[in-house]
Amino acid sequence: MSSGQAGYAAGPAAAPGTNAKFETWLWIAQRASAVVLALCVLVHLVTIIYAVRHGLTGAAILGRTRGNGVGLAFYTLYVLAIAVHAPIGLRTLCQEWLGWRAASLNWVVGAVALALFVFGLRAGWAVFA
DSSP states (O other), rough: OTTOOOGGGGSOOOOTTTTTHHHHHHHHHHHHHHHHHHHHHHHHHHHHHHHHHHHHOHHHHHHHHTTTTHHHHHHHHHHHHHHHHHHHHHHHHHHIIOOOSHHHHHHHHHHHHHHHHHHHHHHHHHHHH
């Protein structure tokens, strides 16, 4: 790597013909969603460990989650972070591995983001509502 090139983690690299500002916002969104995901995964794992150590059954867990607005809010944040983070990563992989840089890529990853959000909320609603 020459002294004029930045490493992968240094910041977003816009593909030729793309909007550098858009790429920068995607880079920021992915890093911010990674922070939220790290915290959510930590809370999720602690909750699982607690449930297992206390011998809670699936029915007991569902009994505790039903009508829990705080749990639903947490889960919604978790799903939102996933719906932001994963499609941006998928977009980057498609660009780097497949060379797919057409505008259609943004539409496809947008559809993936929407699907993750909708199906994630549907699963959360089934557990918390």
